[in-house]
Amino acid sequence: MARVAVGWGVRELAEKSGVSTNTIARLERGEELKASTIEAIRSALEAAGVEFIPENGGGAGVRLRKALH
Template sequence: MARAALGLGVRDLAKSAGVAINTVTRFERGEELLPRTLAAIRAALEAAGVEFINGTGVKLRS
């Protein structure tokens, strides 16, 4: 949801997070990832303007 809200493609997010494209796809399918991988994806989304709320949702920073 966050990636789409930013208008980022899978390749864009993968590059920003420093992970493989397949890793982003696995993440979006809900597969389990290493904590450091999740942290890298989260950091990339936050750097792009996403704010995580209460662990259940996201919004774009204004």
């Protein structure tokens, strides 16, 4: 969801996070990844404006940060 929210394809997210496209595909299939790999992907998405919302009874999620005017 986060990748689509910022309008990125798999290749762009891979490039921005410094991992392979196969790693992004593995993440999206729900396969287990190293913590450092997940952090690199998360950091790239957060830099693009994604906010990760923790589990709150309705499930974890993402949203885009509001732009400051």
